[in-house]
Amino acid sequence: MHTEHHRPVGKGDRVFLVDASSFVFRAYFQSMNQDRKYNARSDGLPTGAVRLFSTKVLQFVEEGALGVKPTHLAMILDKSENSFRKELYPLYKAHRPPPPEDLVPQFPLMRAAIRAFGLHAIEQDRYEADDLIATYADEACARGADVLIISADKDLMQLVRPCVAFYDPESGIRGKPGYRPERLLTHGDRFERWNVPPDKIGDVTEYWxxxxxxxxxxxxxxxxxxxxxxxxxxxxxxxxxxxxxxxxxxxxxxxxxxxxxxxxxxxxxxxxxxxxxxxxxxxxxxQLVRDVKVEVPLDETGLVKPDGRKLIAFFKALEFTTITKKVGELYGVDPAKVDPDPALAAGSRTPVVAVAAAEDGTPAPAAADPGAPTPQLLA
The missing domain is CATH 1.10.150.20 (5' to 3' exonuclease, C-terminal subdomain)
Structure with missing residues (x-):
């Protein structure tokens, strides 16, 4: 985990490709089931989804998934709904409702959270997250790496092969309608070497x-x-x-x-x-595009130890008490000695959403996929 960002992907590496947009919505709907006091900052800025999304990113960074830690971690988002597929078929996804009003201002904050962890918020005009995932998966396989796609999107199952597995984390509330247990779908036995319990491995052909x-x-x-x-x-x-x-x-x-x-x-x-x-x-x-000219090279997804001070400054600005304390313990930083990021803190003259969006030029109401699965509980 203590690697440099630019770490060439090679044989034996473990590349995690996370469909981050789906976790944006998972986080939002989980936040709706919690006390409302946890879903907004003191000045009223909606932050509940960002808080739970950040908790999930921290889990990927520190624990990986299924007991496996990645050498490379790519958090991949849908930049906009204006993909090339809309040009082919204007009715594509046309019936979907707009995202919830209190989620829209959290989109740029999600991206800012990813960057606070020292990761790239990967997205690209005209292509969907699935196309970027497909492109990275092909490149990683060609270099001899193992790939774990983390998503609930069945469209990504077409990418599964001996070097690529599909992991759908647990979603919903156990024992209640809509609950779905976690599943790891593979094609071949290569992923048995990851020490994943056999009862959590299924062959993707079973679902098709x-x-x-x-x-x-x-x-x-x-x-x-x-x-x-x-x-x-x-x-x-x-x-x-x-x-x-x-x-x-x-x-x-x-x-x-x-x-x-x-x-x-x-x-x-x-x-x-x-x-x-x-x-x-x-x-x-x-059919997913598998040869996108990606703006963020695969080698730039090498996992690094986050900068604890930067993370704490970000989380304190959004008034996230629990995760701030946890990050301080993990990375040996005293939160009391770190000031909230002044550009993002409550009372800043520039709206926090505009600041977060301006960091990389993304528009504030960025379009994560409102049609993505919306389970109520993060794994």
Whole structure:
């Protein structure tokens, strides 16, 4: 963990790629279940989600996940909703409501929290976090590293292979509706070397009707995705899509030979030119870009020991008592000897949100994904 930021990724390294936008929303909905006095600073600035998000980042930095500590840690966000997918299909994610009003001013503070830990808040115009994760995963694998993708987004399951595992942390409240236990999905046995308990390892094929990860895009193209407004083919669900892909091998072959399908309704659907066009568009929407020219090189994600004083100054400015104390203990810094960051503290002449956003030029109402899973409890 006491590595330099610029640490070339190589064989044996453990690269964690965190879908940070999903944790923004997890933190927000968890904060809504807590006493309201913990969700705002003394001047009324909403901060509850930032507090819980920061706690999760600290967990990744200090403990990793599943008992494994990373050598490299990338916190990856959605910069805006104006991805290239909107150009392909204007209705993509168009039905999603705007994020909660009290979450919007916390977006730039989330980014500021990531930077306070000495990490990059990674995001890029026109691409979604998933595309950046896909690009980093391919590069890390090519260099012989093991990759752990941390997310609840099923679109990322297409990236799983012997060098890439998918980890969905526990979410919801145990015993209550919506609860989902943690799961580690792999393809192959490489991740057994991480000493993860066998009962927490599942094969990703189990979740896709027995088909391997490379077929996931074809299945999704047929079934569509209501959460992202991906059209797919009407009347074709996951099981039917998997059956068709199993029988014909891949989506292109299926569409070319759709006239051979024995079931009349399926045959009629998949020979309809309008449906074929939507299915092909759907594939472009769900298939991740794996060669983004990333602005933050993979080697710049090397995990370093955070600057305790910087973290404490940030947390004191937001009036986070518990995590301030914990950081002081972890990094040997007396919080009483560190002043709150004056640019972010209550009473600053410049609004704290504007200061946080200006640090790296991101607009204040940055768009984390409002359609991301919203479980009530962080793992």
């Amino acid at each position: 009707e027995g088909l391997p990860p490379e077929k996931i895009v074809d299945i999704q193209s047929l079934e569509g995705d209501t959460s992202d407004n991906v059209p797919g083919a009407p009347g074709i669900g996951r099981k039917t899509a998997a059956q068709l892909i199993t029988e014909y091998g891949d989506l292109d072959t299926l569409l070319a030979r759709a006239h051979e399908i024995k079931q009349p309704r399926r045959r009629e659907t998949l020979t309809d030119p309008a449906v074929i066009e939507k299915v092909r568009i759907s594939k472009q929407l769900v």
